[in-house]
Amino acid sequence: MSNELTLTSDFVKVLKERRSVRHYDPHVKISRDELKEMLELALTAPSSSNLQPWRFLIIDDQELQEKLLPIANNQQQVRDASAVIAVLGDLKSYEQAEKIYNRTAEAGFMSEEIKNAMIQNSVRMYGGLAPERLHRINQFDAGLVSMQLMLVARAKGYDTVPMGGYNVEKFKEAFSVPETLEPALLIAIGKAAQPGHPSSRLTVDEVTYWNEFH
Template identity: 55%
Template structure:
């Protein structure tokens, strides 16, 4: 297992910043990227269908193709890798595989056999906009987990919503069931991010009614 930076959770969430200036000489081994993605994929998801799909861009030539799609944000080429995070609106098609693995892990087979057919039918009959919403929400969960995992490995990240989904789909031949969620660049900061402030929790929290 790759050596991680030792840091407690509360330090990680305070020190994580969105970094846009990366050291272009830094590379992340493919095995470590796979490890980080596996750790990120421990995130929760609707019915445990894990609709996230990761398209990792670390080849310099492919980075150059992604650059204009990402509005020429330089972190796309300077970071070690950019993860194109996609959400599968047909993730229910993996339900049998997922729940067979759950049975191997200790889930009662009777519970699996009772739940999976009903769940698959519910997702199969979802309106497209609802299925898309589920994929986006679950994508947000795994995205945040990936950024914290990367920080625990000693790397920096930045999430990006500023890109052309249409051009991304065209350039990378993304099938219609996969919804672009965001881009996440990962690498080592060349310069620190700007100091950021957060609203007091009292400004954003309500108790029992608005």
């Protein structure tokens, strides 16, 4: 494993050093093996009923990054980053329930009885939801895996920025996105050419209530 992770007290440092970086060194490329390694760690994120509805389109071809540029409002990081990762939600993710829960049972994490019940319940519940409702659930799960991916990238010495400012319909058309996949966000990843700007945060007391709103 390259750039071996040190995940002890260094995790606090990763959290505090992560920035939204918009200026990347265009000469730095991340290998597909390393991108896969980061995604593998990100995939440990939780999801609704463990259906893992996230799907990824990794755009690491320079011509395709140029194609994406106007669709993403000409944000320079789309061109200069090592890759742009599109995170999408699968409206048919419940069709993977049998595969997921079979593997869980085979690993000894649940009984056959519970496995069968989970498969049946997941297909019935999620299969009966309207696409708009499923998309909202998938958006939530996409946020979980995306944040995890950005932290993994920082732990490995890379930088990221999440992007919601792009034309979803044009993206779907330009990249032939299947109808069952709905884009959630784009993540640029690479080596910073300029550090991301530090920003202030509201305090815990300013955003937290205890037991009641007052």
